[in-house]
Amino acid sequence: MDLDAIFVGGGVIGLSGAWRAARRGLSVAVVDPAPGHGASWVAAGMLAPVTEAHFGEERLVSLLVAGADRWASFAAELEETTGLDIGYQRCGTAVVALDTSDRAVIDDLLELQWSFHLDSVRLSGSQCRDLVPALAPGVRGGAHVPGDHQVDNRRLIAALLRACALSGVDLVASEVVEVTTRVDRSATGVRLIDRSVIEASTIVLCAGSETGLLGGVPPDVLPPVRPVKGVVLRLRGSASVPLVTRTVRGLVHGRSCYLVPRADGSLVLGATSEERGFDRTVQAGAVHALLDDARALIPGIDELELVECMAGLRPGSPDNGPFVGWTEVPGLAAATGHFRNGILLAPLTADALVAMVVGNPVPDPLSGFGLGRVIRGGSGHAASTSARPISTRTPER
Numbered sequence: 001m002d003l004d005a006i007f008v009g010g011g012v013i014g015l016s017g018a019w020r021a022a023r024r025g026l027s028v029a030v031v032d033p034a035p036g037h038g039a040s041w042v043a044a045g046m047l048a049p050v051t052e053a054h055f056g057e058e059r060l061v062s063l064l065v066a067g068a069d070r071w072a073s074f075a076a077e078l079e080e081t082t083g084l085d086i087g088y089q090r091c092g093t094a095v096v097a098l099d100t101s102d103r104a105v106i107d108d109l110l111e112l113q114w115s116f117h118l119d120s121v122r123l124s125g126s127q128c129r130d131l132v133p134a135l136a137p138g139v140r141g142g143a144h145v146p147g148d149h150q151v152d153n154r155r156l157i158a159a160l161l162r163a164c165a166l167s168g169v170d171l172v173a174s175e176v177v178e179v180t181t182r183v184d185r186s187a188t189g190v191r192l193i194d195r196s197v198i199e200a201s202t203i204v205l206c207a208g209s210e211t212g213l214l215g216g217v218p219p220d221v222l223p224p225v226r227p228v229k230g231v232v233l234r235l236r237g238s239a240s241v242p243l244v245t246r247t248v249r250g251l252v253h254g255r256s257c258y259l260v261p262r263a264d265g266s267l268v269l270g271a272t273s274e275e276r277g278f279d280r281t282v283q284a285g286a287v288h289a290l291l292d293d294a295r296a297l298i299p300g301i302d303e304l305e306l307v308e309c310m311a312g313l314r315p316g317s318p319d320n321g322p323f324v325g326w327t328e329v330p331g332l333a334a335a336t337g338h339f340r341n342g343i344l345l346a347p348l349t350a351d352a353l354v355a356m357v358v359g360n361p362v363p364d365p366l367s368g369f370g371l372g373r374v375i376r377g378g379s380g381h382a383a384s385t386s387a388r389p390i391s392t393r394t395p396e397r
């Protein structure tokens with residue numbers, strides 16, 4: 001019997017969509033060789049509609065705010081369903097500047113945030129240190145953003161996997177080679193690397209930066225996503241004497257970095273933003289730059305143990321907004337291009353995907369983020385459009 005939906009890609013978007021769909025009573029499979037171990041694993045888990053607001057992106061900012069509003073109930077429902085703590089912390093974010101130019105950039109961003117009616121408060125250097133005592137004495141000032149929170153992305157993945165299993169999602173540990181279609185070009189299912197086929201009424205492509213590489217359909221029907229590499233470090237600290245207790249985003253001589261504290265005292269330190277294609281190597285220079293900038297803001301990180309350096313590939317899109325909607329192939333949908341906001345937008349995207357699978361329109365505010373908004377053949381297309389297996393494997397170090 002055909003399934004209602006197959007999710008191609010088991011990152012936070014695919015797992016969230018599959019869980020919500022199965023909970024709605026739909027029959028669902030997720031295909032991924034290593035679910036949850038792509039960009040969603042490397043991520044820091046910031047839920048940051050305000051500190052991810054950029055000039056010229058007002059429509060996207062409204063979406064990010066709606067995404068953040070959806071998080072508390074999503075987290076509560078996931079924790080209740082699974083009995084797992086996902087580390088959703090309403091901790092707020094401190095934004096800090098190391099020098100006067102950095103301070104000026106943050107002041108400009110504050111003006112932008114206020115013009116969007118976002119909640120942020122300008123702080124002097126000493127007010128920053130009151131908020132985050134571990135900051136270096138030289139920090140010039142910054143802002144407090146009370147509504148930018150975080151979730152422990154790895155706990156989130158574990159909970160989503162359990163929620164999927166509990167609700168009957170079929171987790172297929174394999175790679176998709178191509179979409180299968182009828183003579184009328186509508187999608188019927190997916191062919192796996194072992195040549196077996198799984199059929200469903202709806203196929204949802206949610207393989208992050210690799211979504212544009214799928215075979216079986218013309219390349220120009222696929223969303224034009226590209227990989228944007230982010231190197232992220234993890235540092236082990238003390239749970240009883242944490243170095244910081246809220247997210248710190250800093251500008252250090254024009255370079256940005258962030259430090260996200262976890263309940264166990266560890267810190268997630270990120271991130272580079274590099275256009276290098278499908279390259280997951282961690283270069284020494286990236287690690288050096290991140291550590292150098294972070295210790296300029298918070299000297300105490302020198303005492304922490306460096307336990308992990310990884311690179312993830314964000315799914316970038318031409319306008320930094322996600323693609324959530326139908327492709328031109330009947331029965332074939334996509335949910336990708338979430339770029340820096342995949343974790344934040346996962347609950348909202350999951351709701352939209354369920355709506356689509358049951359035959360309803362994509363709800364607001366995602367209705368304006370369909371695939372039709374992009375001019376075909378633009379620079380946002382993935383570097384290669386040749387057919388190849390989709391994999392969201394953990395980068396190996």
Ligand code: GLY
Nearest residue numbers: 230270271340341
């Ligand atoms: N959302 C943070 C990042 O993409 O680095």
